[in-house]
Amino acid sequence: MVFDDTMIAFKDVRKSFGGHEVLGGITARVRRGQVVCLIGPSGAGKSTLLRCVNGLEDYQGGEITIDGLRIDVSSPDIHEVRTRVAMVFQRFNLFPHRTALENVMEGPVFVLKEKPAEVRARAVSLLTRVGLSDKMDAYPAALSGGQQQRVAIARALAMRPEAILFDEPTSALDPEMVGEVLRVMRSLAEENMTMLIVTHEIQFAREVADWVLFLDGGRIAEEGPADILRNPKNERTQDFLRRVTDPA
Amino acid sequence: MKLFTHGAEYLPILLNGLWLTILVTVLALILASALGLLWALLRTSGIPALATPTRILIEFLRGIPILVVLFYIYFVMPDIGIDLTALQAGIVGLAITYSCYIGETFRAGIEAVDRGQIEAAKSIGMDRSLTMRRVVLPQAFKIVLPPYGNNIVMLLKDSSQVSVISVAELSMQGKVLASSTFDNMTVFTMVALLYLCLTIPLNFILHRVEKRMGKA
Numbered sequence: 001m002v003f004d005d006t007m008i009a010f011k012d013v014r015k016s017f018g019g020h021e022v023l024g025g026i027t028a029r030v031r032r033g034q035v036v037c038l039i040g041p042s043g044a045g046k047s048t049l050l051r052c053v054n055g056l057e058d059y060q061g062g063e064i065t066i067d068g069l070r071i072d073v074s075s076p077d078i079h080e081v082r083t084r085v086a087m088v089f090q091r092f093n094l095f096p097h098r099t100a101l102e103n104v105m106e107g108p109v110f111v112l113k114e115k116p117a118e119v120r121a122r123a124v125s126l127l128t129r130v131g132l133s134d135k136m137d138a139y140p141a142a143l144s145g146g147q148q149q150r151v152a153i154a155r156a157l158a159m160r161p162e163a164i165l166f167d168e169p170t171s172a173l174d175p176e177m178v179g180e181v182l183r184v185m186r187s188l189a190e191e192n193m194t195m196l197i198v199t200h201e202i203q204f205a206r207e208v209a210d211w212v213l214f215l216d217g218g219r220i221a222e223e224g225p226a227d228i229l230r231n232p233k234n235e236r237t238q239d240f241l242r243r244v245t246d247p248a
Numbered sequence: 249m250k251l252f253t254h255g256a257e258y259l260p261i262l263l264n265g266l267w268l269t270i271l272v273t274v275l276a277l278i279l280a281s282a283l284g285l286l287w288a289l290l291r292t293s294g295i296p297a298l299a300t301p302t303r304i305l306i307e308f309l310r311g312i313p314i315l316v317v318l319f320y321i322y323f324v325m326p327d328i329g330i331d332l333t334a335l336q337a338g339i340v341g342l343a344i345t346y347s348c349y350i351g352e353t354f355r356a357g358i359e360a361v362d363r364g365q366i367e368a369a370k371s372i373g374m375d376r377s378l379t380m381r382r383v384v385l386p387q388a389f390k391i392v393l394p395p396y397g398n399n400i401v402m403l404l405k406d407s408s409q410v411s412v413i414s415v416a417e418l419s420m421q422g423k424v425l426a427s428s429t430f431d432n433m434t435v436f437t438m439v440a441l442l443y444l445c446l447t448i449p450l451n452f453i454l455h456r457v458e459k460r461m462g463k464a
């Protein structure tokens with residue numbers, strides 16, 4: 001067998017809600033250790049595509065594989081498959097009844113059934129890494145948006161995932177908190193964490209992306225290395241970039 | 249008039265009734281809560297074959313007065329071989345009726361938990377039952393506490409209904425005592441006060457728990 005470093009593969013993925021086609025045949029891949037940024041206008045299907053990867057949505061045509069394993073929402077081992085890819089949500093979705101530390105420990109202890117003492121040590125070091133060593137025992141309600149999102153990233157990392165999916169991780173943040181979250185994500189990119197990121201932070205995408213997918217109307221309108229964000233060929237891409245980089 | 253002069257004589261009899269009221273309430277509450285949780289889990293299971301019959305059953309039971317449920321269990325069930333004492337029938341009847349109210353309370357609480365929480369639980373690989381236990385139910389519990397407290401107080405008061413099948417709980421003891429002494433004023437005032445001795449502390453405790461839960 002030929003050596004293949006594909007981590008996430010999309011093969012002609014199609015999805016509709018009711019009669020409304022949302023993904024019209026997406027073919028793409030994320031290689032191991034790569035950062036792929038997914039950009040595009042609202043309603044393009046970015047979140048939907050991302051959510052199909054960990055089975056939060058099902059899809060009707062084509063195939064998504066993670067490390068060769070087919071993603072199928074109706075299969076009984078979907079829960080096991082989900083432990084391989086972590087997800088960071090726009091609205092953080094921390095468990096409000098658990099402290100930062102407990103949020104990070106939850107998956108490894110209760111899903112992966114690892115020893116709590118070991119998980120605790122790992123969780124402490126992850127929270128320290130994202131700059132929250134003084135907030136371990138805080139409940140989410142007592143944390144700022146930026147802090148909550150960093151806990152969410154630590155929670156994702158605690159699962160030791162093969163890849164992390166981010167759905168607009170900074171869109172719900174006040175501007176002054178965007179930087180602290182992007183900093184953490186940048187450091188993950190430097191460590192070659194495999195990431196698929198939906199973002200409107202074009203500057204950030206330019207810096208970290210190995211590959212950029214521009215999605216429009218459920219199709220890939222343009223793709224290429226981060227350079228395409230400087231010199232897009234597609235008219236829709238040009239339009240979109242003009243709007244997000246110069247909102248006025 | 250011998251107003252309130254015989255209160256001390258009446259008290260032991262009424263306390264017997266009070267004890268039975270507590271017993272009926274507590275046992276019916278435990279049973280109703282367990283059944284209510286079951287109804288709520290079935291109704292939110294996302295499996296129509298479970299959710300729909302449960303919904304119909306609840307609608308059906310909610311349309312029948314407690315009195316009729318009690319009569320049915322006590323007088324009709326023996327015909328099909330289920331023979332319960334008045335006390336057992338009273339507890340079961342109350343529990344079945346209240347399981348519907350409590351079940352709806354629990355269901356509303358479960359459905360009020362943010363969708364994003366369930367997605368976060370799924371995204372770290374939790375299956376349905378783990379998601380329920382670790383994520384949804386703890387949060388639903390907090391949401392549900394005030395209406396559930398309300399259900400408990402209502403159940404306590406409605407426990408007086410079991411007197412119709414001759415369970416000698418507080419209101420029944422009061423009625424018997426009043427009709428033999430003709431001291432209606434004293435007896436029923438005492439009965440009312442004894443109910444308040446239960447409901448006021450109960451409300452107080454429920455409030456405290458709510459406050460404590462609100463912090464975490």
Ligand SMILES: Nc1ncnc2c1ncn2[C@@H]1O[C@H](COP(=O)(O)OP(=O)(O)OP(=O)(O)O)[C@@H](O)[C@H]1O
Nearest residue numbers: 017018020022040041042043044045046047048049
């Ligand atoms: N649960 C759903 N039911 C019906 N239609 C949906 C559902 N979720 C998404 N859609 C539709 O699918 C399309 C793509 O939505 P999606 O959320 O993937 O877009 P997006 O690119 O993430 O947009 P945004 O930048 O606004 O987040 C939209 O037209 C949306 O209305």
Ligand SMILES: [Mg+2]
Nearest residue numbers: 046047048167
């Ligand atoms: Mg989206």
